[in-house]
Amino acid sequence: MASTTIAPMARFHPYSTVAKTVGLKTKKVKEIVEAMMAVAAIELKLAGTFNIAGALNMKLKKKPACARKLVRLQGIRLFVCRAKPSRNVVRMAVTKKFKKEMETQDAYEQYCGIPAPQRYGFLSKEKRRKRGV
Numbered sequence: 001m002a003s004t005t006i007a008p009m010a011r012f013h014p015y016s017t018v019a020k021t022v023g024l025k026t027k028k029v030k031e032i033v034e035a036m037m038a039v040a041a042i043e044l045k046l047a048g049t050f051n052i053a054g055a056l057n058m059k060l061k062k063k064p065a066c067a068r069k070l071v072r073l074q075g076i077r078l079f080v081c082r083a084k085p086s087r088n089v090v091r092m093a094v095t096k097k098f099k100k101e102m103e104t105q106d107a108y109e110q111y112c113g114i115p116a117p118q119r120y121g122f123l124s125k126e127k128r129r130k131r132g133v
Helices: 013-024 026-046 096-103 105-112 125-131
Strands: 051-052 056-063 069-073 077-081 087-093
Touching: 026 051, 026 056, 026 096
Parallel strands: none
Antiparallel strands: 051 056, 056 087, 069 077
């Protein structure tokens, strides 16, 4: 069986999909999402965590700086490890609620009001029963 590859969504496509669902213009949806990301950045700096719609948890991990060190490789050679500056790493975790919604086509139809496109690999209830999923 040959596997089919699907091209990733264009940058604007999620905005237009949400705009059709909610009944707003694409430009307004883009402004709302950008404002939400700005709030997320501020909240991550202040509190260290941010939750997006109960589906994604963002956490800020602060990695400390590492000093330059000499490491002996295999007991023979000396190797110089460069110093690394401190850095902030954002980790995202998906909640169980979001994982459950990804598994079914019903959630897509419920929120978007249109049938789920087959490119995302959603299975209807009948197809799931037939395949035993």
